[in-house]
């Protein structure tokens with residue numbers, strides 16, 4: 001039996017009052033989002049427009065247009081498992097997509113872990129992406145005051161600027177704010193919710209697989225070219241922003257599979273909470289024509305996926321990394337050690353393997 005395609009899950013996050021529910025209401029009217037299930041924390045909290053129905057006892061209600069709305073009754077994992085169960089037993093007819101709206105104060109990482117790291121869920125679902133709503137009026141002050149908000153921006157795949165109708169988009173303040181967001185997360189496109197930019201087509205299907213062609217669209221997913229611009233002109237970096245680093249690691253030669261595994265294991269075991277996000281495409285020495293895709297959030301990595309081939313002529317290993325309180329130089333040195341690139345004052349892989357007392361990466 002052919003296994004059905006995993007159901008894409010998008011995580012909608014953003015600070016309190018940033019406009020998540022308003023955005024969701026607009027998106028749910030889009031015919032592209034038929035057969036979508038929305039998972040929220042409490043029906044009581046949210047003003048889903050379609051929510052004119054009495055609250056059902058099992059925490060799932062049907063919205064108009066065939067969408068579903070569920071509350072997280074226990075763990076998110078249970079809610080996601082229950083949805084799959086309903087689909088398999090015919091209690092719901094179709095499930096094309098799931099959107100999980102996090103509470104405004106939430107760190108999105110545990111939600112991402114639930115999807116990427118759960119052995120059963122990972123068979124049925126795939127993370128499509130993180131959408132972060134950012135308020136164009138109060139966003140700057142929110143980022144100054146709350147480091148959770150900075151983290152929500154840093155882990156985004158798409159940033160939606162809300163309330164742009166209330167500001168002058170040509171003002172220098174707004175330009176400074178969008179460049180601040182760009183500095184925190186160069187890879188995430190910024191879309192305004194009021195210019196019709198933030199439509200379903202731009203926000204969803206930003207994962208690795210293009211559902212239309214069923215092939216991997218690495219450049220759209222990775223967006224590593226966005227990291228090459230020089231963002232160093234930003235002055236007066238706020239103390240929360242100063243903790244965030246966004247950079248890429250590249251390597252021309254195929255990497256030994258063991259070396260890659262050791263690099264990832266060491267990074268995630270020793271630096272897990274500092275590693276906000278890492279994704280990339282890697283050429284491995286055992287099968288250089290079929291690269292592997294890596295995707296991690298803190299210590300949880302999605303099982304690596306082998307692609308049938310390189311998406312284009314660029315056959316370099318490229319990893320994009322977003323960290324908090326972890327210097328680019330540290331990660332780059334560790335990577336170079338495992339890929340065998342000689343570095344001054346740093347042991348290479350051979351030296352580390354032949355000297356069990358050396359601690360990789362911890363060279364002062």
Ligand SMILES: Nc1nc2c(ncn2[C@@H]2O[C@H](COP(=O)(O)OP(=O)(O)OP(=O)(O)O)[C@@H](O)[C@H]2O)c(=O)[nH]1
Pocket residue numbers: 014015016017018019020021022023103104133162163164165166193194
């Ligand atoms: N003018 C304007 N107001 C907006 C826009 N988006 C949201 N709002 C208003 O901002 C307030 C908060 O919006 P919500 O959509 O409830 O925000 P939220 O992120 O879901 O809020 P919490 O669930 O409390 O975290 C509401 O009064 C909205 O009407 C926008 O694009 N323009």
